[in-house]
Amino acid sequence: MLAVRNANLHYGAAQALRGISLDAEMGKITCVLGRNGVGKSSLLRAITGQHALSSGTVTFNGVALNGMAPYGRAKQGVGYVPQGREIFPLLTVKENLETGYAPLSRGERLIPEDIFNLFPILRSMLGRRGGDLSGGQQQQLAIGRAMVTRPKILVLDEPTEGIQPSIIKDIGRAIRYLRDSTGMAILLVEQYLDFCRELADHVYIMDRGEIVADGAADILDTADARRHLTV
Numbered sequence: 756m757l758a759v760r761n762a763n764l765h766y767g768a769a770q771a772l773r774g775i776s777l778d779a780e781m782g783k784i785t786c787v788l789g790r791n792g793v794g795k796s797s798l799l800r801a802i803t804g805q806h807a808l809s810s811g812t813v814t815f816n817g818v819a820l821n822g823m824a825p826y827g828r829a830k831q832g833v834g835y836v837p838q839g840r841e842i843f844p845l846l847t848v849k850e851n852l853e854t855g856y857a858p859l860s861r862g863e864r865l866i867p868e869d870i871f872n873l874f875p876i877l878r879s880m881l882g883r884r885g886g887d888l889s890g891g892q893q894q895q896l897a898i899g900r901a902m903v904t905r906p907k908i909l910v911l912d913e914p915t916e917g918i919q920p921s922i923i924k925d926i927g928r929a930i931r932y933l934r935d936s937t938g939m940a941i942l943l944v945e946q947y948l949d950f951c952r953e954l955a956d957h958v959y960i961m962d963r964g965e966i967v968a969d970g971a972a973d974i975l976d977t978a979d980a981r982r983h984l985t986v
């Protein structure tokens with residue numbers, strides 16, 4: 756289980772996270788919902804080691820991640836699909852996938868066949884440059900690249916952002932498959948309520964750097980949740 760406790764994060768004098776505590780359990784999909792700018796990406800950057808917390812702790816299966824570089828966290832099994840996907844535009848699809856080898860030992864350096872079963876388009880585009888792919892294909896590639904690292908927790912930053920509905924369905928199916936087939940924990944942040952309602956085992960709602968509610972997906976239908984989520 757990933758456990759965040761009393762996390763505070765600052766950008767200079769501005770505080771982006773205020774005393775956040777949350778759990779992402781193994782074999783479950785945990786969704787964090789919130790409007791633009793409430794601190795969702797900051798939370799994921801703190802978990803994956805892109806930005807240090809000012810105070811608070813992050814542990815994964817009992818191992819303290821605080822102070823560990825992103826590479827060390829990847830070795831601990833933290834896979835990250837960043838906002839905007841961050842595909843290398845001049846590398847081919849295959850080379851992009853192979854960048855996921857970095858935290859693996861030599862014997863583990865294989866591209867899992869599951870990636871192509873979930874996203875067949877990637878197999879047919881292995882030799883194409885990342886920059887030539889559509890936004891939805893790049894999102895599939897970013898998830899595939901994270902799968903190459905054999906994550907025990909997959910952390911996704913707004914996987915539906917700017918993506919057409921048919922590919923959103925494929926991504927939802929892939930996330931469910933990963934939960935059910937591997938028992939990994941999945942933590943995703945989103946603004947797209949219906950996507951979370953369909954997928955989430957547990958939901959947290961964030962507003963202005965704080966967790967303001969949490970529970971099963973049906974809390975999204977409460978008036979209190981809507982107040983924090985509508986613009």
Ligand SMILES: Nc1ncnc2c1ncn2[C@@H]1O[C@H](COP(=O)(O)OP(=O)(O)OP(=O)(O)O)[C@@H](O)[C@H]1O
Pocket residue numbers: 766769771789790791792793794795796797798838
């Ligand atoms: N590098 C940075 N320097 C200064 N302020 C930042 C930085 N990154 C984010 N912020 C600020 O921190 C707050 C939280 O931003 P964050 O990106 O975590 O929110 P978010 O919920 O992920 O929003 P979005 O949906 O737009 O990605 C915002 O007020 C944002 O302007």
